[in-house]
Amino acid sequence: MTHKFNVLILGASYGSLLATKLAMGGHHVTLVCLQQEADLINTQGTKVRFPIRGRSGLLQIESGDLSGSIRAEIPGGIDLEKFQLVALAMQEPQYASDGVRDLMYAVARRGLPTMSIMNMPPLTFLRRMQGLDVDMLSGCYSASSVWEQLNPDRMTLCSPDPQAVRPPEEAVNVLQVTLPTNFKAAAFARSEDTAMLRSIQADIEAARFPAPEGPVEIPVKLKVHESLFVPTAKWPMLLTGNYRCVRRDGARSIRDAVHSNLDESRSIYGWVQEVCVRLGASPADLVPFEKYADAALGLTKPSSAARALFSCAPDIERVDLLVHKIAAQFHMQNTQLDEIVGIVNRRLEVNRALRPALRSEKGG
16 A cells, blocks of 8 residues: 655645545645635535546536545645645745745745646756756746745656636636646656655556446546656647737637647747757657647637736736747747737736726725
8 A cells, every 4th residue: 555645735726636636546635725715625625527538527526525635724824744745736926925935935944845736837947957047037937036945856847737727606616627638747856756756646547436337537647757858848838829818909718829820829839849859858758739739629718827917917927938038048039939928028017007006996
């Protein structure tokens, strides 16, 4: 019987997907979130809905029905001594907030192995890549001071390929999976930390959910890879789909961003793959455009980055800017990416200019 771990996940929205898979494998998860979310999760549990191949409708998995456990805490209520692994599932700018920042400093002091499932790779992880001037990239981050505290040898990156949304008409403890692909993690620098991930991978693989029709294998697995660069396979997807949802006058769906002009989409996707290869990825680490384009047909909503920008967010994850700056280190340039970065920059400028007026309207 494999050892069961206590895992701390920062972020209860997307984080509840990974938490559900861990708890199915018998592990014990604490989600870090806002007080109202924590209260709801601790009284009603989490509810994650999965599409199952060959089954009509979604299968809802509730945390109370699992062999492991899921509970929730606010950042200030965490006792780090009981955890063996930390997972990062918030948007990168959230790590700059007071309570979360203090918790992350404490994680750094304890030297806990930390796995990011953010779209934005932590600066800490990028320091494991040879030949990259990471100091020149700090301006892409809202929480750069947090990432500088962490030890690269205790940090890994897991590509958040599965897509999920909180249905707007539901309570915040409900998550719906829209693309049930796998989490793809790079190995840690330390073999004992990687061994823990492989043990978790095996538990998730073996788990079955007792549905009325019998034990059901639930999609969304954890796959651990030796290559540092497997998680960079998400970058071409983000630049082709997620950030191209952002238009000057509003947001469009990922499907429309990809399929309104497939030749353009194929072009930028291939170019970002070239950046990944220059960084150190092998073609085997990356996902063919056709496979991504097929998956994008089911992504009928704008990306979280686009939704945030048109909800007046003053900061978002800037994978677009990060890839732009990494490419520049290799003397690579792409007019489509230049345009994306420019549109996002301008929208952020508008949002930041509007913030004082919005605070005033709310009486703050």
